[in-house]
Amino acid sequence: MIALGELAKQIGAQLNGDAEFQVAGINTLSKASSSELAFIARPEFLEQASQSSAGVLMLAPAMAEQASFRGHTLLIDDPYLGYARASQVFDAFFNHRPGSVDPSASIASGVEIPADTTIGANVVVAEGAVVGQGCKIGPGCYLGAGSVLGDGTLLHANVTIYHGVSVGENCVIHSGTVVGSDGFGFAPSEAGWQKIHQLGGVRIGARVEIGANTAIDRGAIGDTVISDGVIIDNLVHIAHNVFIGVNTAIAGCCGFAGSTKVGANCTFAGQVGVTGHIEITDNCHFLGKAMVTNSVTEPGTYGSGVPMQPVKKWRRNMVRFSQLDDLSRLVNKLAKKIGEK
């Protein structure tokens, strides 16, 4: 519960209504109860808003004039951003940071844990690691030798950070994620693959969020780098010596091969695959399953793949694809013959 006036202040919205009104949570327009906050970001929901049972409605000032909502309102230019800010207020998990070290944790001698940092059960912190203030390390996490967690960083349960990794301030890393595993580097030899030991580390900037079961490899020589403000979803693979520029967003199941350099403010939809040793400039956007095999020098939106179809039709088209070069040659021949080329 939070007083509406206080909530307005925290999210930077203008209040039309009772500052003492108690808000219990956030919900959708159709499900919100009389003690909950809902929001609309687009005019097509104005009609639905007028029928909502929500106690509070957040919307843009321009839209407020057209709205016929009975309850309290919060006015903010970007209601979606307002919703994002309000969501933090109601996240009990995130706000619960008592500052304690579980007695079952194994903290290497010489490592200092700040008083306001919380360490869960069975956490292992190796020698030389540095843990910032106000961190929260969930049960079962491992922080390797000499690795660094910046102030305010949250590791959910069962995160693995190898040695020689630095994570910046106010990052969130979800369960099952591994940072600093060896890059996939091997030299061929007569006796089979000879491992190239991965001597670099991983540097993660500030305000980075990484989803569950993602894997980020350490560099072979020099570091893998995730810049400030990057957001990464679940089950993403980032190979050794990749560089991801600031504020780039990477959705689930993407894979980045080694030494590729990605610019700032890019977005990758799910299951995109990016080949190694290429460079992608700032402000590039890739649709789901895109196959990125060359450097991209022009900002813009890119896609690849072929559309899903009923299986019989798709099978026929697939066979035709495998003959596409022959078909094109035939067409060119025909065109020549009848004087069209």
Added chain:
Amino acid sequence: MIALGELAKQIGAQLNGDAEFQVAGINTLSKASSSELAFIARPEFLEQASQSSAGVLMLAPAMAEQASFRGHTLLIDDPYLGYARASQVFDAFFNHRPGSVDPSASIASGVEIPADTTIGANVVVAEGAVVGQGCKIGPGCYLGAGSVLGDGTLLHANVTIYHGVSVGENCVIHSGTVVGSDGFGFAPSEAGWQKIHQLGGVRIGARVEIGANTAIDRGAIGDTVISDGVIIDNLVHIAHNVFIGVNTAIAGCCGFAGSTKVGANCTFAGQVGVTGHIEITDNCHFLGKAMVTNSVTEPGTYGSGVPMQPVKKWRRNMVRFSQLDDLSRLVNKLAKKIGEK
């Protein structure tokens, strides 16, 4: 070892042979020994069955008449289903449930562990969690605050269940899987991505099985839902507020983007990608690597992608694909010119 008569009873088969015969295990037709059970589900294996050393053969009554097998037989209409049932009998791991709590487990005060539930080493159960009867929680698992495990549910080692997740009865979740991690929700702002705290949970029905290293995100507002009887393989990504209908089967490496609703009795082969905010009706089947970018309203089988080819041929066809629109225009022009369109 189990007596053949008892085995027949447990799997619902009719016995032709010695009820006291001791069965040691299950094996393939070609490898089964004289103390093992083998099965055939299709007539083309009748010849092989006649030469098998298996002690017991399970098959359909209709096929039994044509079989010339020397040993004992078990008759059942669906021998593949019979095999599935028999497999449980011989799964020593699954049947081993002594009911004990490892002294190294951290169980929050107030959480009751039923006498027939087994808790492994280093398990952490947070405050307010509810653990059902006959559960088995493997070493290193984490069960978050207020989360619920239904009766008879099995978590293998190192599973992570966040707070606010409910798992139904008789589920199996494999190692490394994460349930309840934050959905990938962020609002753009001038200061970069603003996290949208994920205030919903995850509801998993009864008899759900989830493979290894899968990640299922909690809802932004409201829950992510996995219905009764769903089966999910390894390394699958299920985003926030996805709904999966009853008995749907999802193979390895699939990804589902946010708020998509999948019907009942669907099947997804490996590496299928499903975009967000769409609806897939019941009884839809997707072949491997399918790219599902639109709602599917007709039950049926769907595919996408192009066939693998030797690299030179494929490269030529790929180039032609990138000119396909031009080619099509040229063909239409030719067709017009010679009076075919």
Added chain:
Amino acid sequence: MIALGELAKQIGAQLNGDAEFQVAGINTLSKASSSELAFIARPEFLEQASQSSAGVLMLAPAMAEQASFRGHTLLIDDPYLGYARASQVFDAFFNHRPGSVDPSASIASGVEIPADTTIGANVVVAEGAVVGQGCKIGPGCYLGAGSVLGDGTLLHANVTIYHGVSVGENCVIHSGTVVGSDGFGFAPSEAGWQKIHQLGGVRIGARVEIGANTAIDRGAIGDTVISDGVIIDNLVHIAHNVFIGVNTAIAGCCGFAGSTKVGANCTFAGQVGVTGHIEITDNCHFLGKAMVTNSVTEPGTYGSGVPMQPVKKWRRNMVRFSQLDDLSRLVNKLAKKIGEK
């Protein structure tokens, strides 16, 4: 620090220079300091080598004649392989193996831990497991009942090995990886999916390296097999009863469906999908995102997929692909009409 003479001996290179010179590490040509080793494997870097500040340069004897490098040199026929060997010398993590058992580890009674094996905090070793000499098991790992780790094998933190798994000598398995989870086997029944209990195990050969958050399922009947010298990257899915031949290399995010048999010395680039029950012969190479739906009997390189394009152009070509069969028929009709077929 290592004396250059000693380093030369360990990697099998011929030294031109001071055997007592102390080498501090490895770096790239452009970044190496006067105490570091750099290498060149191709003549196009000869110019850059002449300007490098590196203290030591490793290169092939044939190239050494053309090089104008001021420092010490190491001559070796395959400098990339030399680099791989040298990298091990400087891997402090790998070389740190003191031999101790953390008091928080749970070792089942009867399991013997060799004196030179290291067991980290919160490791759980179940009954009947066998741990080889000189192994290192990182914090939070689980080794299931009856499973075997060969001599010199390294499990990084939070690896999960189920029961009935054998891992050969000198393997490396990275964090979050799961070996021995149940294969995705279910029989349809009127009551929904009936689980087929997975009664086989997993056999991993010697000198296998497996990346982070990979999942390798146990066999349904009989074992899943990973042969000697195989290397597997992060987030790879290997289903039940798959067989991978010696020295095959599998990059990140690949998926292999059940019972497929892969030959020796194959390579799979990222995100390749391989269907079940097929056979791939030795020396096959698959480009990124290849969709392998049939057995491959000819060694060679294979690819699939269509190239990424700016979104407008791609959308047009995609629509044309869905009409490709019709287009081909029209072309054939035209060809007939004008006497070209």
